[in-house]
Amino acid sequence: MDLKKLEQYKDKTREIKMLESRILEIQQEAEEYVSDTVRGSTSAFPYTEHTIRITGIDMKKRERVNNVKEKLIIRKTALYHELEEIENFIESVEDSKVRQIIELRYIKGMQWNRVALKVYGYPNGDTARKKIKRFFKEA
Structure with a gap:
């Protein structure tokens, strides 16, 4: 696992949400009905002509x-699958502080000072950032 994959975690979760909403939109689009009218007549004399409305689903569009x-x-x-790989990596990290920093910074998206x-217990983001840099250099 590298730092770039961790940094992509929030973006990937956002992309999943975007894809889910796009899938819902597309499902609704596939179920839209189309209609048209044709001219027909009665089957018996005087064969009066009238308009008939037909409706259905556009199968080419649906496909x-x-x-x-x-x-x-x-x-x-x-x-x-990529998110699952990242989660498995986080679980495999032995150092508790590193796990906490990764969770707060890369999963929850907090600023370094808040992390x-x-x-x-003190708001110096350099400490947490350097701890992560050292962790990934050693790995």
Whole structure:
């Protein structure tokens, strides 16, 4: 695991939410009905002509939408696997302070000063930042 993957955690969770809303939008789009009118007549004499309205689902559009939806689901699944990999890495870290710093900074997105205040009890973000830099240099 490297620092760049950790820094991407928040962005990936945001992207998952965006993909989920896009999938919902696309599902609604696939279920839209189309309608048209045709001219017909009665089956018996005097064969009076009248308009008939027909409705249905545009199957070509539905197929295109489903293809896009499948691609979005594949992307979302890949992102979930990447998040799971990051979570497994965090669980494997033995140093409690490092785990806390990673959780607060990269998972919750706190500023360095707030992270230092929570972990060390004083608001000097350099301490927490340097601890993480050293951890990843050694790894």
